[in-house]
Each structure stands twice: as structure tokens, then as C-alpha cells.
Amino acid sequence: MLTKSLLALSVAAMWMAPLAHAQTQALSCEEEIITIRTIMEGRENDTRMPHARSHVDVAEIYRVAGDEAECLNALHRAMAALEQADQTRAAGLSLTPTQQHALMNSWSVSTSWIGRGVYDRTTHRLGEVTDVVVSRALGHQAFAIVEFGGVLGIGSHKVAIPVSAFRHADNRLHLDTASQETLRELPRYDHSSQ
Known part of the structure; x- marks a missing residue:
């Protein structure tokens, strides 16, 4: 059982x-x-x-x-x-x-900066943005490299200007306090020497 x-x-x-x-x-x-x-x-x-x-x-x-x-x-x-x-x-x-959301409402370096003309307050063309660099040493601050003067790149002068100094208006980049003379007084930007 x-x-x-x-x-x-x-x-x-x-x-x-x-x-x-x-x-x-x-x-x-x-x-x-x-x-x-x-x-x-x-x-x-x-x-x-x-x-x-x-x-x-x-x-x-x-x-x-x-x-x-x-x-x-x-x-x-x-x-x-x-x-x-x-x-x-x-x-x-x-x-x-x-x-x-903030990023979607931002500008792109390649379309909004590179190759854009830079103008003073009176809409006189000062030069052109050839590059945008970000400095790690300065807290990731962005600088536009502006080339001006010279002909076809010969005798031209490049300077680094903080992106925050620019104003966007009329589809242009403006430096309201700059002129050819003030840009010439700035130290040259030479990336190859760094």
C-alpha cells in the first residue's frame, strides 16, 4: 500500500x-x-x-x-x-x-559660420570665417577664425575672435565694434605653430 x-x-x-x-x-x-x-x-x-x-x-x-x-x-x-x-x-x-530642444534650435558651424562673410556695423565686409575652433584650455570656448586682407589668400591675416562677439543679422555675421584696423592689431592666428 x-x-x-x-x-x-x-x-x-x-x-x-x-x-x-x-x-x-x-x-x-x-x-x-x-x-x-x-x-x-x-x-x-x-x-x-x-x-x-x-x-x-x-x-x-x-x-x-x-x-x-x-x-x-x-x-x-x-x-x-x-x-x-x-x-x-x-x-x-x-x-x-x-x-x-536647444540643440535643434542652434546653428551649424558648417552652414552658419564657415565661408560666411564678416561685416562691421556699417555692413562693410571685413573678411571671412575660415574655421571655428574650440579651446579646451579656455573651458571649451569657441573662436571663429577670420581671414582678411590679401588677395586670394596671399598676404592675408587670420585672427581668432570669440564666437560670442558676433551678431547674426540679415543672414550675415557682424562684428559691431571691429574695423580692418582693429583686426590688424589683433595677434595673428597660426594653428600650425601650436
């Missing part, structure tokens, strides 16, 4: 084990969804959060449908997106939405 009872218990255990395992996975998937959502709280401004959030939403759909394996796969993809966001933020590469 004892042998029959043990046999019945072992058969029942074999049939119940997959069910118990599935319930454990379902609970694990649900717990992971809660954990990941908690991690994401307060990080709405992170540019990668929508990507991670979409994976969590997909995991929730699979959880409700009872597909625990796909639920866990979606959660692993969500965690990978979160880790990538953390690595990007740690590297100082992530922009906040405010920074992204």
Missing part, C-alpha cells in the same frame, strides 16, 4: 512540477516587470527610456497572454536598453530633452 501511495505521489509530483515551475516563472516575470518599472521611475527625461518602456509594455502583454518565455525575453531587452542608457549617461553623452 505504501508503495502505491509513493508511486501516486511521485506521478502527481511529475505532473505538478511543470505547473509549479510555470507559476514561479509567472511570478518572476511579474516581479521583474515591477522592478524594471521602479528603476525607470524618475528617469522620464532620459532619451532612451521610451525604448526600454516599450519592451516592458511588450513583456506585460506576453505576461497577460501567459507566454512567460517571451515575457522574460522582452524584459531582458528592456534591461539591455536601461544598461545602455546608463552607460551613455555615465559617458556624458546623453542629452536631456531640454538640451535636445
